[in-house]
Amino acid sequence: MSIPVIIMGAKGRMGSTLTHLAMESDQFTVSGVVERAEYSKGLETLGCPVMHDLAELLPSCPGATVIDFTAPEVSLDSARKASKTGNPIVIGTTGLSADQQAELETMARDIPIFWSPNMSIGVNALVRILPMLERILGEAYDMEITEIHHHHKKDAPSGTAVKLAQVLAESRGWKMDEVGNYGRQGIIGARPEKELGVHALRGGDVVGDHTVYFFGPGERVEVTHRAHSRENFARGALRAAAWLSSRKPGRLYSMGQLLGE
Numbered sequence: 001m002s003i004p005v006i007i008m009g010a011k012g013r014m015g016s017t018l019t020h021l022a023m024e025s026d027q028f029t030v031s032g033v034v035e036r037a038e039y040s041k042g043l044e045t046l047g048c049p050v051m052h053d054l055a056e057l058l059p060s061c062p063g064a065t066v067i068d069f070t071a072p073e074v075s076l077d078s079a080r081k082a083s084k085t086g087n088p089i090v091i092g093t094t095g096l097s098a099d100q101q102a103e104l105e106t107m108a109r110d111i112p113i114f115w116s117p118n119m120s121i122g123v124n125a126l127v128r129i130l131p132m133l134e135r136i137l138g139e140a141y142d143m144e145i146t147e148i149h150h151h152h153k154k155d156a157p158s159g160t161a162v163k164l165a166q167v168l169a170e171s172r173g174w175k176m177d178e179v180g181n182y183g184r185q186g187i188i189g190a191r192p193e194k195e196l197g198v199h200a201l202r203g204g205d206v207v208g209d210h211t212v213y214f215f216g217p218g219e220r221v222e223v224t225h226r227a228h229s230r231e232n233f234a235r236g237a238l239r240a241a242a243w244l245s246s247r248k249p250g251r252l253y254s255m256g257q258l259l260g261e
């Protein structure tokens with residue numbers, strides 16, 4: 001049976017990748033796409049309903065899973081609209097504030113919601129192994145993260161870098177609010193032992209690179225993930241949509257649960 005999906009921001013980098021992958025697949029039916037009126041020219045060739053407001057589409061698509069990779073305020077609005085009709089929603093948007101994150105968690109009690117700052121299997125494998133590396137190497141190893149993205153990216157650091165930093169800090173019993181250092185400049189003095197640096201580089205068309213460094217005495221370990229295309233994020237989001245379609249609400253789901261925590 002084919003899984004009905006609605007794609008938000010269908011002209012965007014992720015939205016267009018998702019739309020084309022879903023349309024090519026027998027596993028999914030695109031029930032409709034949503035894009036702002038001034039940017040939706042050309043979408044009519046997709047052969048599915050094209051709307052400018054998700055609320056106009058949802059009543060005619062009961063059970064369809066919304067997939068939203070847009071902007072924080074847009075994704076929150078999509079989740080509120082999906083809450084009214086009971087449609088599940090997969091969100092990949094990053095740069096959410098703590099309040100927006102909390103609101104998603106509240107809405108996830110009533111409808112199935114999946115949010116992950118990175119839908120690739122590779123990054124989520126990294127999330128799984130980092131605490132083990134941290135424990136083996138121990139506190140003598142200073143931890144830093146760098147991320148590189150294309151020059152269009154609006155949020156920094158990336159949602160993935162934020163997640164990787166949280167995982168590392170938690171493993172060491174630290175809180176990112178207390179130890180995070182987001183870029184250095186000037187006469188800053190020696191690096192405190194209890195610090196975790198996160199640094200964002202922007203340029204060109206880089207899809208998304210993340211490196212975690214463990215700097216120790218006489219050696220360092222570097223773990224890098226490089227995304228070669230947006231297709232791996234889109235495939236992960238479609239996999240999440242298929243998985244979510246048979247889940248009950250109750251908690252905000254993420255890649256950890258999909259991959260079997």
Ligand SMILES: NC(=O)C1=CN([C@@H]2O[C@H](COP(=O)(O)OP(=O)(O)OC[C@H]3O[C@@H](n4cnc5c(N)ncnc54)[C@H](OP(=O)(O)O)[C@@H]3O)[C@@H](O)[C@H]2O)C=CC1
Pocket residue numbers: 008009010011012013014015034035036039052069070071072074091092093094095116117118119120155159233
């Ligand atoms: N979780 C993951 O694996 C990944 C997450 N991301 C995240 O996804 C988000 C989007 O990234 P990307 O695709 O590169 O960004 P884009 O800017 O290319 O796409 C966003 C799209 O949303 C559209 N949009 C904005 N407002 C609305 C609205 N009210 N209704 C419908 N559509 C709207 C934009 O239109 P307009 O151009 O008019 O603003 C645009 O088409 C970012 O937060 C990014 O970090 C990206 C890749 C992977």
Ligand SMILES: O=C(O)C1=N[C@H](C(=O)O)C[C@H](O)C1
Pocket residue numbers: 094117118149153154157158159160161207208209
């Ligand atoms: O904006 C992007 O492009 C990406 N955003 C996500 C993030 O902020 O972590 C995931 C990926 O790195 C691409």
